[in-house]
Amino acid sequence: MAYDWRKEEYEVTRPGRTRIDYRQEIGRAHVPIGVERGFTVVDAERAETLRAWVSALIPAAGERPAAEEVGAAEYIDATVFLTPRLRGVLLDAVDAVDRIASEMVGERFAVTGPAEQEAVLRAFEANDPLDAFPMVRDLTYEAYYAHPRVLEVLERETGWRYEIAISGGELEPLDEHLLARMREVPARYRKV
Amino acid sequence: MADEERDVLIVGAGAAGGAMAWSLSRRKVDVVCLEQGDWVPPAMLPKNHLDWEVRARRSWSPSPNIRQWPSDYPVASYGDDPISVFIYNAVGGSTIGYAGNFWRFAPSDFRVRSLDGVGVDWPIGYEEMAPYYTINEREMGVAGLAGDPWSPSREPLPLPPAPLGPHGRLMIDACERLGWQWWPTEQAIATRPYDGRPACDLKGFCPFGCPQGALATVDVTYWRKALKSARNGVDLRTNARVREITLHPDGRAKGALYYDGEGRLQEVRAKVVVVAAGGLGTPRVLLHSTSARHPDGLANSSGMVGKNLMVHVQTFAIGRFAQPLQGWQGTWGGAVSTRQFYETDPANDFVRGFVLSINPGWSPLNLALQVAPWGAEHHAAMDAHLNHEATLFCCGEDLPDSRNRVELDWDSLDAHGLPGVKTFYAFDDNSTKLGAAMIGRARELLDAAGAVSVRDFGVSPPLGWHLMGTARMGDDPATSVTDADNRVHDVPNLFIADSSSLPTGGGVNPTSTIQAVALRCAERIWEMRGELG
Numbered sequence: 001m002a003y004d005w006r007k008e009e010y011e012v013t014r015p016g017r018t019r020i021d022y023r024q025e026i027g028r029a030h031v032p033i034g035v036e037r038g039f040t041v042v043d044a045e046r047a048e049t050l051r052a053w054v055s056a057l058i059p060a061a062g063e064r065p066a067a068e069e070v071g072a073a074e075y076i077d078a079t080v081f082l083t084p085r086l087r088g089v090l091l092d093a094v095d096a097v098d099r100i101a102s103e104m105v106g107e108r109f110a111v112t113g114p115a116e117q118e119a120v121l122r123a124f125e126a127n128d129p130l131d132a133f134p135m136v137r138d139l140t141y142e143a144y145y146a147h148p149r150v151l152e153v154l155e156r157e158t159g160w161r162y163e164i165a166i167s168g169g170e171l172e173p174l175d176e177h178l179l180a181r182m183r184e185v186p187a188r189y190r191k192v
Numbered sequence: 193m194a195d196e197e198r199d200v201l202i203v204g205a206g207a208a209g210g211a212m213a214w215s216l217s218r219r220k221v222d223v224v225c226l227e228q229g230d231w232v233p234p235a236m237l238p239k240n241h242l243d244w245e246v247r248a249r250r251s252w253s254p255s256p257n258i259r260q261w262p263s264d265y266p267v268a269s270y271g272d273d274p275i276s277v278f279i280y281n282a283v284g285g286s287t288i289g290y291a292g293n294f295w296r297f298a299p300s301d302f303r304v305r306s307l308d309g310v311g312v313d314w315p316i317g318y319e320e321m322a323p324y325y326t327i328n329e330r331e332m333g334v335a336g337l338a339g340d341p342w343s344p345s346r347e348p349l350p351l352p353p354a355p356l357g358p359h360g361r362l363m364i365d366a367c368e369r370l371g372w373q374w375w376p377t378e379q380a381i382a383t384r385p386y387d388g389r390p391a392c393d394l395k396g397f398c399p400f401g402c403p404q405g406a407l408a409t410v411d412v413t414y415w416r417k418a419l420k421s422a423r424n425g426v427d428l429r430t431n432a433r434v435r436e437i438t439l440h441p442d443g444r445a446k447g448a449l450y451y452d453g454e455g456r457l458q459e460v461r462a463k464v465v466v467v468a469a470g471g472l473g474t475p476r477v478l479l480h481s482t483s484a485r486h487p488d489g490l491a492n493s494s495g496m497v498g499k500n501l502m503v504h505v506q507t508f509a510i511g512r513f514a515q516p517l518q519g520w521q522g523t524w525g526g527a528v529s530t531r532q533f534y535e536t537d538p539a540n541d542f543v544r545g546f547v548l549s550i551n552p553g554w555s556p557l558n559l560a561l562q563v564a565p566w567g568a569e570h571h572a573a574m575d576a577h578l579n580h581e582a583t584l585f586c587c588g589e590d591l592p593d594s595r596n597r598v599e600l601d602w603d604s605l606d607a608h609g610l611p612g613v614k615t616f617y618a619f620d621d622n623s624t625k626l627g628a629a630m631i632g633r634a635r636e637l638l639d640a641a642g643a644v645s646v647r648d649f650g651v652s653p654p655l656g657w658h659l660m661g662t663a664r665m666g667d668d669p670a671t672s673v674t675d676a677d678n679r680v681h682d683v684p685n686l687f688i689a690d691s692s693s694l695p696t697g698g699g700v701n702p703t704s705t706i707q708a709v710a711l712r713c714a715e716r717i718w719e720m721r722g723e724l725g
C-alpha cells in the first residue's frame with residue numbers, strides 16, 4: 001500500500017493517453033538501495049547535472065545528507081537502465097534543465113547557486129509534458145528514504161525506529177477498563 | 193488432456209476459494225482448485241527487506257498494472273470516478289496484501305431496500321450468516337472483543353484484541369469526549385500464537401507482507417489446512433489460468449479449460465463448478481465463457497454479470513499531533529473503530545453510513561511523497577509529520593448501480609491472449625453526500641483528539657480494494673446471477689461465491705462476509721450432493 005498513488009498527479013489508465021506513465025513502467029524495475037554503482041545510461045556531463053538536480057530536491061541539512069550523497073542520481077540511472085522506454089525521457093529532461101539554466105542564468109545547472117537551481121527546476125516543473133519531473137522526484141525520494149544512512153539519522157532526529165518494521169516491537173495490551181462507558185450502553189444496532 | 197471427473201472444481205484460491213476448499217475437503221469431497229497465481233515466497237514480501245517501502249511500489253504494488261506479475265491481467269479504469277484497482281493474483285488472493293480489518297456486516301446491511309428504500313435486499317439475512325461468521329473467525333484467527341452494543345450479541349472471539357498504541361488511545365479519548373461509540377476493531381491477526389501461527393510482533397504496515405505469518409492471509413490459514421485435509425488434501429494447481437467454463441450438451445457445467453504454467457491448454461472436469469475468482473476475475477471468466485447457448489457470457493441471462501460494481505466510499509484522514517506517536521509500530525487493521533455513524537440517520541441528507549478506524553502514521557517514504565515539498569522546506573515538513581501522525585481509515589457504503597460495471601477489454605490482453613477488464617465507476621449523489629459527511633466526522637474526531645492539523649485524501653479516485661457485486665445473489669433470476677445458495681440461476685451445477693456475490697457491500701471491509709458466504713455455499717453444496725451427483 002504505497003499510498004502516494006492518490007496524489008493529484010496520479011493517473012489511472014485512460015483512453016488516448018500517449019505519454020509514458022513512469023509509475024507503471026518502473027513496476028518491474030527494482031534497484032537495490034545503498035549499493036555503490038556508477039552511471040550506465042547518463043554520460044559524465046549529464047551525470048553532473050542529475051546529481052545537482054537530486055540534491056536540489058533534497059538538500060543536505062545538519063546530519064541529513066543531500067540526495068546525491070546517498071546515490072540518488074545513480075539510482076535513477078540504474079532504474080532507467082532497466083526501463084529502456086524511460087531513458088529518453090530522462091536524457092531529454094536533463095538536457096532541458098541545462099538549457100533552461102543557460103537561458104535563465106547563463107550557466108550550466110550544476111555550477112549555479114541554490115536559488116538559481118530552484119528557479120530553473122520550478123520553470124521545468126511547470127512545463128513538463130512528459131512527467132519527467134515527478135519521475136526524478138519520486139525516484140529521488142525512494143533512493144533517499146530507503147537508504148540506511150538516512151534512516152539512521154531520521155531515527156536520531158525524529159525518533160522514527162525504522163528497524164521495528166523488520167524486527168518487531170512491543171506495545172501495552174488493551175486495558176479493558178477503558179470500555180467502562182461503552183459496556184453500559186444498551187444494544188444500539190438497528191433491528192431488522 | 194482432461195483427467196477423471198472430480199467432485200468440485202473451484203476457480204480461484206483467494207479469500208473465498210480458500211475457505212470453500214477447506215470446508216469441502218474436510219468433508220472428504222474431492223476438490224481441485226485452479227489458481228492463476230503462485231505461492232508467494234517469503235523473499236517476495238517487502239517487509240523482509242529494509243527497502244520495503246520501495247518494493248511496495250514495485251513488485252508488491254497492489255496495482256496489477258504496475259507490478260505486472262505473470263498471473264496479472266490488465267485492468268483499465270473509466271467513468272467519472274475511475275477506480276484505482278488493487279488486487280493480488282496469487283494463492284491467498286488479495287488477502288496476501290490486505291490489512292486484516294475484519295468486520296461482520298450489521299443486520300441492517302442485509303436489508304437496505306426494506307429499511308431505506310435503496311439498493312437491494314440480500315436473499316439471506318444476518319441470522320443465517322452468523323454461524324458462518326463464527327466458523328470463519330475461528331479458522332482465520334480473529335482478534336477482538338465480544339460485547340459491542342453496536343453489534344448483535346455473539347460468542348467470544350478466539351483471540352484478544354491487538355494493542356492500541358498511542359494512536360488508539362487518542363481515538364478513545366476523543367470518542368469519550370464526543371460521547372461517540374468506540375470499540376476495539378476485529379482484526380484477522382494472531383495476537384497470541386494460534387493454530388500453528390506465531391503471535392503478531394507489531395512490525396506494523398501489515399499490507400506489505402507479514403513475514404511472521406501472524407496476519408491471517410488465506411495462504412497461511414485455510415490453504416495450509418486444506419492441503420493437509422482428508423483424501424490427500426485439495427489438488428491446488430497454481431499458475432493455472434482458467435480461460436472458460438465448459439458445458440455439457442444438456443447445459444450443465446462440465447469443468448474448465450485452463451492454461452498451465454507452460455501455456456498449454458488443459459481441461460478439468462467436475463460434477464460441480466464454483467467460480468471464486470474475485471470481483472473482477474469472476475465476471476471476466478463468465479463473460480469470456482461464451483457459447484451458442486450463452487452468447488453474452490455464462491450465467492448472464494439477467495444481464496447482471498459484471499454489473500453493480502461496488503467499491504465503498506473510502507478515504508484516509510490524517511491528523512498531525514504535537515506529541516510523538518510511535519507510528520512505526522502497531523497493526524494496520526484499525527486498532528479502534530467507531531460505528532457511531534454506521535446506521536441511517538433521518539437527520540442526514542443521505543442514507544446508510546460509515547466506520548472510522550484508527551491506524552498509526554505513515555512511514556518515511558510514503559510520507560515524503562505525500563507531504564514533503566522538494567527543496568529548502570523538505571526536511572522541515574518531514575520533521576513536522578514523521579512520527580506525529582495518526583491515520584483514520586474511513587469506509588462507507590456505496591449502493592449497487594448497473595452503470596458501475598466490469599467489461600472485457602479486448603484492447604489489453606494478458607500473457608495468454610485473454611482480454612483484460614475495463615471498470616466503469618461513478619459515485620452517485622448518496623455516495624457523494626455520505627463521503628462528505630464521513631470526512632467531516634473524521635475531521636471532528638481528529639480535532640477532538642487534539643490534532644494540530646488534519647489532511648485527507650478525498651474519496652476520488654476510489655480506492656479499489658473492495659470490488660463487490662458483479663455477480664450478485666438474489667431471489668429474482670431477472671435481476672441476479674445466483675440464488676440464495678450461490679447457485680447460478682441458469683446452470684444448476686455452477687456456483688459463484690466470492691466478493692462478486694455480495695448484493696450490497698455494507699459500510700465495512702468485506703472479507704469476513706465474503707468468506708462467510710463461501711463457507712455457507714460450501715455447506716449447501718454438501719447438502720445438495722445427492723442432487724448434484
Ligand SMILES: Cc1cc2nc3c(=O)[nH]c(=O)nc-3n(C[C@H](O)[C@H](O)[C@H](O)COP(=O)(O)OP(=O)(O)OC[C@H]3O[C@@H](n4cnc5c(N)ncnc54)[C@H](O)[C@@H]3O)c2cc1C
Pocket residue numbers: 001203204205206207208209226227228229254263278279280281282283284285286287288289290291292293294295399432433434435468469470471473474477525657658659690691692701702703704706
Ligand atoms: C491492499 C489491500 C488491502 C485490503 N485490506 C482489507 C482489509 O483490511 N479487510 C478486508 O476485509 N478486506 C481487505 N481487502 C480486500 C480483500 O483482500 C478482498 O475483499 C478479498 O480478498 C476478496 O476475496 P475474493 O475471494 O472475492 O477474491 P480474491 O481474494 O482476490 O481471490 C480471487 C482469486 O482468483 C484468482 N483468479 C482470478 N481469475 C482467475 C482465472 N481466470 N483463473 C484462475 N484463477 C483466477 C486470482 O488470482 C485470485 O487469487 C484488501 C485488499 C487489498 C488489495
